[in-house]
Amino acid sequence: MLAHEGHLEIIGTKQNLRTKMWGPRVEKDVEKFVKTCHGSQITARANAPEPIRNTTLAMGPWQDLAYFLGPFPSGESVLVVMDYYNRYYEYAIMKSTTAEKTVAAMREMFARHGLPVTLYSDNGPQFISQTFSEFMEKMGVRHHRVTPKWPQANGEVERQNQSLGKRIKLPMPKGKTGKMKF
Numbered sequence: 001m002l003a004h005e006g007h008l009e010i011i012g013t014k015q016n017l018r019t020k021m022w023g024p025r026v027e028k029d030v031e032k033f034v035k036t037c038h039g040s041q042i043t044a045r046a047n048a049p050e051p052i053r054n055t056t057l058a059m060g061p062w063q064d065l066a067y068f069l070g071p072f073p074s075g076e077s078v079l080v081v082m083d084y085y086n087r088y089y090e091y092a093i094m095k096s097t098t099a100e101k102t103v104a105a106m107r108e109m110f111a112r113h114g115l116p117v118t119l120y121s122d123n124g125p126q127f128i129s130q131t132f133s134e135f136m137e138k139m140g141v142r143h144h145r146v147t148p149k150w151p152q153a154n155g156e157v158e159r160q161n162q163s164l165g166k167r168i169k170l171p172m173p174k175g176k177t178g179k180m181k182f
């Protein structure tokens with residue numbers, strides 16, 4: 001079908017055909033053809049993105065937090081905690097990112113700043129573990145996980161990731177080697 005050249009999706013193919021012809025079953029025929037076209041199935045988006053929702057603003061400092069982990073070439077990882085209210089962040093450099101180590105790092109942060117009301121995280125193994133769930137429940141913190149494989153669901157954290165990533169890539173002064181320092 002020439003109207004489908006370039007493997008346009010259903011809407012594009014229908015728009016092409018409407019400029020040339022019309023028929024009582026054209027709409028349904030186009031849908032059937034595109035859904036069975038091998039090339040269209042390969043080039044189509046795998047999953048439609050989740051609709052954008054407004055993030056409710058935090059009512060005060062250290063109430064709504066987001067967590068993320070980042071590995072580095074040195075083998076260490078960093079656990080970063082960002083406050084949605086004022087964009088303040090804390091970090092812990094970790095050699096291991098097990099649930100137990102993550103909980104221990106979070107205990108220290110909570111001891112310094114108090115308990116948050118809400119925590120947002122990705123679906124990393126340490127955040128979906130039984131140990132982490134029990135810790136959140138025991139502390140009385142609501143834990144929300146963002147949509148897997150869709151970083152836009154937690155845009156504030158992604159933006160913070162970019163900023164931290166730039167700082168980390170800055171060259172170290174000559175003669176400095178070894179452990180990562182911030």
